[in-house]
Amino acid sequence: xxxxxxxxxxxxxxxxxxxxxxxxxxxxxxxxxxxxxxxxxxxxxxxxx
Numbered sequence: 001x002x003x004x005x006x007x008x009x010x011x012x013x014x015x016x017x018x019x020x021x022x023x024x025x026x027x028x029x030x031x032x033x034x035x036x037x038x039x040x041x042x043x044x045x046x047x048x049x
Contacts, residue, residue: 015047023047 007032011018012030022033033044 012047 011021012023015023015033020034024031024033024044026036026040026043026045031044033042033046036044
């Protein structure tokens with residue numbers, strides 16, 4: 001669990017390094033791109049970092 005949380009924190013701090021999934025926002029909520037339904041992908045905005 002510790003490793004998972006550390007990796008997640010790293011992806012949020014430096015989104016450009018996140019692979020294979022990318023953190024982003026939809027309506028101010030944190031979401032992960034690959035877990036989105038196709039109907040929401042056009043609303044997704046990447047985090048900058």
